[in-house]
Amino acid sequence: MTMKTKKAELYNSNLINELLESIDPEEAKRIEERMLLATKIDDSMKAKGLNKSQFAELMGKKNSVITKWLSGTHNFNSDTLFDIGRKLGVKLINIDTVENCQSEIFKAEITISVDTTNMDKTQPPTHANPLSHYYNTQINEHINNNNLSNYC
């Protein structure tokens, strides 16, 4: 006997839509990221061939703690994430990009336009570029005016 294939009725709940729209996007992102973090830990455990009990033993924790970590609801502290990362050989927190982030901010903030009509032509050039003195003066003024000295 062949079965007649009948697809399920699709149902869209207005109540759910209204509630989803009312949720703070930052809070929603936090909930989602906790789940993604738990997923990454679970995948890393599996890649290492570890079940929950073996991982608990490796971390020196009870099984119930690992269950909580993997539930996707846990708010980890950074020490725990570094410990897990070391044991599983994965990076759960990326701390390599701080310098790069600052230089990006610096580059964006010092973009200036040069109006050569007001150039101080009485000052001698200090570099091969005849406008270098003018540029340096303008950049220093911009840095001082915008409190960017911490980035220099």
Place this chain on the structure above:
Amino acid sequence: MKFIITFAKHNQMKYRIVKLTNFSGKEASVYTIKDLSTNETLFDQFIKNNLSSSSREIKNILIRLQTIGNETGAREHFFKIKEGTLGDGVCALYDKPKSKLRLYCIRYGMNLIILGNGAPKSKQIRTFQDDDKLTEANYFLRRLSKEIKDRTTAGEICFTNDGMDLEGNLNFYDDEN
């Protein structure tokens, strides 16, 4: 000829398994059960019954279900498993830490879950059987899971090849006795 479908009696409730488009995505399909006498789903009932007392928990559950459907799939570690009988897939979704709100589901691997109803589990009770609402929600899903299993065996319901969907006769009559 063996009849697997139970025929409606006067006091039986009629239900249909429906696919919730609010949460279903590329990673998992999320189904729930519609009461055909009211046209309301069990999951909407769950929200309405608990929104005033557990608003934050409800919103947390909504985002978690959205993430399951679109990002992670219904991974086992997101659920408190073995809340039903052996192998029936009845489980509860974890939500906010220290929250006592239980939402019961039936989980079919990573790609399909059916949401049922639930209620808060008070600290005063040890097991869900001590609470009428939790017991009702849990045992309803146990009966549904058994019916799905029976119909799958009889060829009346099937899972699609990708495990994402249920097809076939998805109407049920529930007799609590």
